Amino acid sequence: MSDVGSISIEDGIGVLTIDNPPVNALGLRARQAxxxxxxxxxxxxxxxxxxLICAGRTFFAGADISEFGKPIEQPDxxxxxxxxxxxxxxxxxxxxxxxxxxxxxTALVCHYRIAVPSAKVGLPEVNLGLLPGAxxxxxxxRVVGVEAALEIIGGGKPIPAKKALEYGxxxxxxxxxxxxxxxxxxxxxIVVERAPLLRVRDREDKIAPARGHPEIYADYLKKxxxxxxxxxxxGNIAKAVEASVESPDFETGMTREHALxxxxxxxxESAAQRYYFFAERETGKxxxxxxxxxxxxxxxxxxxxxxxxxxxxxxxxxxxxxPVTLVEMTQEALDRGIGVIRRNYEATAKKGRMTDAQVExxxxxxxxxxxxxxxxxxxxxIEAVFExxxxxxxxxxxxxxxxxxxxxxxxxxSFLDLDEIAAATKRPEWVVGLHFFxxxxxxxxxxxxxxxxTSKEVVATAMKLAKAIGKVPVLAGVCYGFIxxxxxxxxxxxxxxxxxxxxxxxxxxxxIYDYGxxxxxxxxxxxxxxxxxxxxxxxxxxxxxxxxxxxxxxxKNGGFYDYDERRNATFSPVAAEVIADLARHKGVExxxxxxxxxxxxxxxxxxVNEGAKVLQEGIALRASDIDVAAILGYNWPIYTGGPMFWxxxxxxxxxxxxxxxxxxxxxxxxxxxxxxxxxxxx
Ligand code: 3HC
Ligand code: NAI
Numbered sequence: 233m234s235d236v237g238s239i240s241i242e243d244g245i246g247v248l249t250i251d252n253p254p255v256n257a258l259g260l261r262a263r264q265a266x267x268x269x270x271x272x273x274x275x276x277x278x279x280x281x282x283x284l285i286c287a288g289r290t291f292f293a294g295a296d297i298s299e300f301g302k303p304i305e306q307p308d309x310x311x312x313x314x315x316x317x318x319x320x321x322x323x324x325x326x327x328x329x330x331x332x333x334x335x336x337x338t339a340l341v342c343h344y345r346i347a348v349p350s351a352k353v354g355l356p357e358v359n360l361g362l363l364p365g366a367x368x369x370x371x372x373x374r375v376v377g378v379e380a381a382l383e384i385i386g387g388g389k390p391i392p393a394k395k396a397l398e399y400g401x402x403x404x405x406x407x408x409x410x411x412x413x414x415x416x417x418x419x420x421x422i423v424v425e426r427a428p429l430l431r432v433r434d435r436e437d438k439i440a441p442a443r444g445h446p447e448i449y450a451d452y453l454k455k456x457x458x459x460x461x462x463x464x465x466x467g468n469i470a471k472a473v474e475a476s477v478e479s480p481d482f483e484t485g486m487t488r489e490h491a492l493x494x495x496x497x498x499x500x501e502s503a504a505q506r507y508y509f510f511a512e513r514e515t516g517k518x519x520x521x522x523x524x525x526x527x528x529x530x531x532x533x534x535x536x537x538x539x540x541x542x543x544x545x546x547x548x549x550x551x552x553x554x555p556v557t558l559v560e561m562t563q564e565a566l567d568r569g570i571g572v573i574r575r576n577y578e579a580t581a582k583k584g585r586m587t588d589a590q591v592e593x594x595x596x597x598x599x600x601x602x603x604x605x606x607x608x609x610x611x612x613x614i615e616a617v618f619e620x621x622x623x624x625x626x627x628x629x630x631x632x633x634x635x636x637x638x639x640x641x642x643x644x645x646s647f648l649d650l651d652e653i654a655a656a657t658k659r660p661e662w663v664v665g666l667h668f669f670x671x672x673x674x675x676x677x678x679x680x681x682x683x684x685x686t687s688k689e690v691v692a693t694a695m696k697l698a699k700a701i702g703k704v705p706v707l708a709g710v711c712y713g714f715i716x717x718x719x720x721x722x723x724x725x726x727x728x729x730x731x732x733x734x735x736x737x738x739x740x741x742x743x744i745y746d747y748g749x750x751x752x753x754x755x756x757x758x759x760x761x762x763x764x765x766x767x768x769x770x771x772x773x774x775x776x777x778x779x780x781x782x783x784x785x786x787x788k789n790g791g792f793y794d795y796d797e798r799r800n801a802t803f804s805p806v807a808a809e810v811i812a813d814l815a816r817h818k819g820v821e822x823x824x825x826x827x828x829x830x831x832x833x834x835x836x837x838x839x840v841n842e843g844a845k846v847l848q849e850g851i852a853l854r855a856s857d858i859d860v861a862a863i864l865g866y867n868w869p870i871y872t873g874g875p876m877f878w879x880x881x882x883x884x885x886x887x888x889x890x891x892x893x894x895x896x897x898x899x900x901x902x903x904x905x906x907x908x909x910x911x912x913x914x
Contacts, residue, residue, distance in 0.1 A: 233264075233265055233268035233269055233272070234261045234262075234264040234265045234268065235261070235265075236250055236251055236252040236261045236262055236265045237250050237251075237264075237265025237266070237268065237269045238251070239269055239272060239273065241276070241278065241279060242416055243416070243420065244278060244279060244280040244281070244420075244423070245279070245280065245281050245282075245283060245416045245420060245423075246273035246279035246281070246282045246283070247282075247283045247285060247415075247416065248265075248266070248269040248270070248273060248282060248283070248285070249285050249286065249287055250262055250265055250266065250269075250284075250285075250286050250292070251286070251287035251288060252265075252286075254288070254289070255288075255289065255290050255293035255329075255330075256286045256288060256290060256291065256292045256293060256335070257292070257293055257294060257295065257296040257297070258292050258294065258295050258296055258309060258334045258335070258338070259296035259298075259299060260296075260299075260305050262292070262296075263307050263308070263309065263311075263312050266284075266312045266315070266316070266338075267307045267311070267312055267315060270282070270315045270316060270319060271315075273321075274319055274320060274321060279321065280321060280419075280423045281321050281322040281323070281324065281419040281420070281422055282319065282321055282322070282323045282324070282419075283323075283324050283326050283412075283415045283416055283419050284316075284323060284324065284325050284326065284338075284342060285325075285326040285412060285415060286328070286329075288329075289329050290328065290329025290330050290335075291325070291326075291327045291328055291329050291330065291331040291335055291339070291351070292331060292332075292334065292335030292338050293329075293330060293332050293333070293335050294332045294333030294334045294335045294357075295309065295333060295334035295365075297360065297506055297509060297510075298510075300497060300506060301497070301503075309334055309337070309366040310367075313337070313338070313341040313366060313367060316338070316341045316342060317341040317342075317431055317433065319343075319429075320429075321429075322343045322344065322419065322422045322423065322427065322429055323341075323342040323343050323344075324342060324343070324344045324345070324346060324415055324418055324419050324422070325338065325339035325342035325344070325345045326346055326347075326411050326412065326414075327339060327345060327346065327348070327351045327393075327402065327411075328347070328348045328350070328351050328411050329351060330351070330352045330353070330354075330390055331347070331351065331352070331353045331354075332352075332354055332355070332356050332390060333354075333355055333356055333357050333364060334364075334366050336353045336354060336355055336364075336401075337355070337364055337366040337367055337368045337371070338366075339353065339402075340367065340368065340371040340372070340375070340432050341367065341371075341432070343422075343429050343430045343431065344403050344404075344418065344422065344430065345401070345402040345403050345404075346402065346403060346404045346405070346406050346411075346414060346415050346418050347393045347396065347402045347404075347405060347406065347411075348393065348405070348409070348410075348411050349392075349393050349394060349405055349408055350393070350408060351392075351393045352390035352391060352392055352393065352396075353390065353391055353393070353396050353401055353402065354384065354388070354389060354390035354391050355368045355372065355384060355385045355388070356388040356389070356390065357385075357388070357465070358385065358386060358387070358388040358463075358465045358466065358469060359388045359505065359509075360502060360505050360506050360509060361463065361464060361465050361496055361499065361501045361502030361503075361504070361505035361506065361871060362465060362493065362497065362502055363385065363465055363468050363469045363472055363489070363492060363496060364385060364489075365489060365490065365493030365497075367433075367486060367489070368385065369385060369469065369472035369473050369475070369476060369489050369492075370472075370476040370482060370486055370489055371432040371433060371476075372384060372385060372401075373438065373439050373442075373473055373476045373477065374432050374433070374435040374436070374438055374439055374476065375399075375400050375401060375432055375435070375438065376399045376400055376401060376438065377438045377439070377441075377442070378438075378439060378441075378442040378448055378473060378476075378477060379442075379448065379452075380399060381473055381476075382448075382449070382452045382469070382470065382473055384399075385469050385473065386452065386466050386469050386470070393405060404418060406418075433482045434482075439477045442477045443478065446474065448474075449470040449471070449473070449474050452470060453466060453467065453470055462501075462748045462869055462871055463501065464496060464499050464501045464502070464871070465496055465501070465502070468492040468493075468495060468496055471488070471492055472485075472488060472489045472492045472493075475488035475489060475492075476489075500871075500873075500881055501871040503873070504870065504871050504872055504873030504874075504877055504881075505870060505871060505873075507856070507859075507873050507877055507913060507914070508859070508863065508870055508873060508874070508877075510856075511856035511857075511859055511860050511874075511913075512704055512860055514854070514856060514857075515704055515705060515706045515707070515856075515857050515860050516695050516698075516699065516705055518691060518692075518695065518707055518853065519853070521688045521691050521692050525688050525689060525691075525692035526689050526692070527689060527692045527693040527696050528611060528638065528640060528689060528693045530554065530611045530640075530693065530697055531554070531555075531611055532554070532555050532556075532557070532609070532610045532611055532612075533546075533549045533554055533555070533556050533557070533610055533611070533612045533613075533614065534556070534557045534558075534606070534607040534610040534612070534614070535549075535556055535558050535559070535613075535614050535616060536604070536607075536613065536614070536615045536616060536617055536627060537559075537560065537615065537616040537617040538558050538559075538560045538565060538566055538568070538569020538570065538572075539565075539569065539616065540670060541616040541644055541668060541670060541672050542558070542569060542614075542616040542644075543570075543572050543573050543673075544668065544670070544671050544672030544674070545614055545616055545644065545666075545672045545673075546558055546573065546598065547573055547576065547577075547594075547672070547673035548668075548672065548673055548701040548702070548703070549597075549701065550573075550594040550595075550597050550598065551594065551673075551701070551702075552701055552702075554597070555597045555598075555599065556597060556598055556599070557598075557599040557600075557601055557606050557607060557610055558570065558598055558599070558600055558601065559601045559602070559603065559604060559606060559607065560600075560601075560602065561602070562602070563602065566600050566601075566602065570595075570598060570600060573595070573598070574591070574595055576673065577590075577591040577594060577595065578591060604627070604630050604631060604634050605634055607631065607634055608634055608635065608636060609639075610639060611638075611639055611640065612639065612640045612642060612697070613631055613635060613639065613640070613641050614642045614644055614666055615627055615628070615631075615641075615642065615644060615645075616644040619646060619647065619648065621648050621652065621653070624643060624645060624653050624656075625652070625653060625656040626656075628641060628643075628653050628654070628656040628657050628663070629656045629657065631657065632656070632657035632658055632659060637659075638662075639662065640662055640663075640690055640693060640694070641657065641659070641662055641663045641664075642663070642664050642665065642666040642694070643663070643664075643665055643666070643681075644665075644666060644667060644668055645665060645667070646667065646713070646714075646717055647712055647713050647717065649710060650663065650664075650665045650681050650683045650710045651684050651685070651710055654683045654684075654686075660683060660684075660685040660686075661685045661686060661687040661690065662687070662690060663685075663686060663690075664680065664681060664682065664683065664686050664690050664691065664694050665679065665680065665681025665682075665683070665708070665714070666679075666680060666681075666694060667679035667680075667681055668703075669716070669864075669865050675865065676702070676703055676704050676864045677703065677704060677706065677716065677860070677861060677864035677865040678698045678703035678704065678706070679705075679706050679707075679708045679714050679716065679861065679865075680694040680695060680698065680705045680706070680707050680708065681708050681709070681710060681714055682707060682708070682710075683710055684710065691707070695707070704860060706852070706857045706860055706861045707852075707853055707857070708851055708852060708861075709850055709851040709852075710851075711846075711849065711851050714851070715846055715852050715857070715858055715861040715865075716861040716862060716865035716866060717865075718842060718846060718851075719839050719842040719843045719846060719858065719861075719862065719875065720839060720862070720865075720866050721842070722838035722839055722841070722842050723753065723835050723836065723838065723839050724753060724765075726834065726835045726838055727740055727752075727753035727754065727835055728773060728774050728775075730826075730831070730834055730835065731774070731811050732774075732811060732814060732815040732818065732820040733815075733820055733821070733822065734822045734823045734824045734825055734826070735825050735826045735831055736803060736808070736825075737752075737754035737792045737793070737803060737807065737811075738754075738803050739825060739828075739831065740752055740753065740831055740835070741753065741755050742828070743828040743829075743831035743832050744831070744835065746828060747832050747836070747869065747872070748868075748869025748871065748872060749867065749868070749869060750867055753835070754791075754792040754793070755792075755793070755801070757785065757791060757792065758786050758791040758792055758793055758801075759785065759786055760785065761784055761785045761786075761787055762775045762778050762779050762783065762784050762785045762791050763779055763784050763785075772814060772817060772818075773814075774810060774811060774814055777810045777813070777814055778791055778792070778806075778807065778810055781806060781810065783804070783806065783807070786799070790804055791804070791807070792804060792807045793807070833890050834894060836875065836878075837890045837894070837896075838891070838894070838896060839862075839875050840875045840876065840878070840879040840887055840902070841887075841891055841896060841898055841899055841902060843855070843858045843862075843875050843876050843879075843912075844898070844899035844901050844902040844912075845899045845901075846858060847876075847901060847912070848899055848900060848901040855876040855912035855913050856874075856876070856913055858874065858875065858876050859874025859875065859877050859913070860874065862874045862875050873913070876912040877912070877913045879912060880911040880912055884902060884910075884911070884912075885906040885907075887902065887906070888902060888903055888906045
């Protein structure tokens with residue numbers, strides 16, 4: 233047997249243990265171990281039933297995603313599943329950790345399933361742009377019914393064991409920490425009671441009621457149209473589940489599932505989502521800060537400024553039980569900031585996602601303060617005051633005098649020079665940027681900005697801390713806007729330039745929406761407020777001109793659009809006039825409309841180019857970090873893989889050509905890669 237499997241026999245129960253770290257993915261060696269283990273245990277007459285269990289932190293976490301796109305070596309999952317499901321002795325899956333995707337599909341070919349209460353089971357393939365391709369779409373409906381199967385497979389969320397028991401996805405709960413014993417006891421009971429070898433594939437009762445009801449699938453897709461927009465997998469999932477009901481026999485359904493799976497596997501959307509899965513897990517790795525680098529314990533945190541960002545930043549720490557000292561300039565600002573935090577928690581409690589007691593527990597972790605002196609013994613300070621270099625330097629100078637040695641001094645600045653801020657202290661090696669995105673308690677991106685002198689310990693601590701509060705850390709060097717804000721600037725300014733040349737804001741917004749963003753640039757400006765975004769310097773801008781006419785966006789008089797009382801938008805004649813007027817003022821000739829793909833290229837190629845520069849300058853460690861920043865910071869559609877992956881799919885030579893046609897000089901690294909036929913991403 234391959235070395236990841238081992239066998240023991242206790243009182244006539246054969247236990248096959250698979251140990252394939254880190255997460256028991258079903259790669260070749262795990263599949264071989266299953267095949268060989270079952271061969272041995274079924275051949276052994278002393279064995280009356282088989283328990284399948286995993287060592288380490290989890291039951292099988294699914295197929296080995298890194299094998300996708302390569303030829304699969306035998307035995308494949310289908311072959312192994314045939315062996316398990318057709319075993320002549322009862323097979324019991326014993327689940328801990330997460331039985332996901334091919335992992336839960338493995339459990340579904342066992343005759344019985346038992347799990348500890350802390351376990352979760354599910355079919356998350358949709359998150360990789362796939363469907364459960366090892367029988368999940370055919371077997372789950374037979375266990376939970378069609379509607380529930382659509383929700384579970386289309387939603388892709390792991391289901392906690394207790395809920396899974398209610399659904400029938402597992403048959404019994406084991407005592408926490410006693411999975412092996414309880415699974416063996418369960419197996420013995422099956423043997424004694426001569427319980428049948430229940431094959432899920434033979435069940436009909438749950439799917440029969442759905443037969444002849446094609447509207448179930450159409451309704452499901454319609455109900456989730458917004459969430460599914462742009463994704464390929466949900467449509468195929470609905471078709472595969474329908475096949476579980478409507479196929480003349482199980483095998484025909486399996487053949488249909490396989491074809492629908494292959495179609496997804498070969499799609500750009502799934503390639504992008506699988507790329508993203510690994511990209512998100514790679515951001516935490518910093519080559520010159522290896523995983524053993526010492527880190528600083530963060531027991532108490534200080535946050536300066538309780539405005540838009542400070543409050544949300546504080547919540548991240550309160551959520552994990554870390555006390556926060558919150559500093560403001562006036563009692564009024566402090567009360568307002570703390571009030572917002574409380575209302576946020578109360579809203580969550582109202583939705584039933586936390587208890588009133590938890591709200592109070594978290595609020596009790598806040599120590600309000602009116603002076604920086606209160607920060608004398610915190611381990612980490614995060615400054616979120618106004619975006620002005622003078623004010624930030626003043627605050628950091630004071631912190632240097634007040635904070636204990638060994639405290640990390642962090643700034644949430646969006647654009648300012650972190651090295652200049654650090655230079656206001658005598659301990660620049662303790663200064664780092666922690667750049668949260670708004671709303672800071674929700675958005676998962678955290679840019680960790682490494683200054684020229686930031687120490688490795690501080691970088692390592694920041695990366696670790698990010699994960700502890702549920703963020704995805706992306707390391708950035710110092711430059712104007714770091715990664716996400718910097719690369720997206722040409723997109724925002726480009727949109728303004730573009731409408732002067734002819735395409736209208738609705739045309740631009742539609743092209744960008746259809747590409748996959750939640751909204752186009754002008755819809756976004758109207759939503760955020762032109763006074764917030766549109767403030768130009770001395771130069772005239774569209775936003776500035778609209779603000780002069782008292783059009784601030786949705787909050788006042790409309791902006792690029794007029795809004796009726798139900799927030800339906802129509803392109804504003806005033807905005808059209810402002811655009812024409814500014815075009816005249818700047819001497820820009822109206823060249824008429826553009827096709828959607830040209831609008832997309834015009835606005836997004838410059839983002840790719842800026843990303844290339846960020847890479848070339850060493851601001852980002854890797855192209856995939858830029859994609860993670862764009863996806864998590866700006867909701868760039870994940871099924872395109874982010875700007876750099878998308879550029880690879882478009883073809884870098886085409887991007888270079890497009891940029892030159894716009895009069896933009898492509899970054900050297902972009903030209904070099906295009907010439908060499910290389911890609912930014914793997
Ligand atoms: N295949 C290959 N590698 C995997 C993997 C998988 N299915 N799941 C996790 N890994 C790797 C990760 O890349 C990571 O590698 P690294 O240490 O080199 O960065 C390592 O295992 C640990 O993963 P996490 O950091 O994510 O560990 P966590 O403890 O935070 O989470 C987990 C564990 C919940 C299992 C999470 O890894 C996860 O969600 N995995 C993916 C589950 C999944 O999508 N399964 C379906 C796969 S597709 C499938 O089964 C198709 C089938 O229907 C035919
Ligand atoms: P804000 O204006 O909402 O809040 C700033 C708060 O800081 C105010 O409540 C103010 O009273 C307080 N403050 C100012 N000086 C202070 C001092 N010396 N001591 C104590 N409190 C002081 O601003 P916002 O939007 O929260 O921005 C804060 C920082 O976060 C800025 O650097 C900004 O660039 C950055 N940022 C903002 C994002 C956003 O979307 N708003 C996103 C990411 C970063």
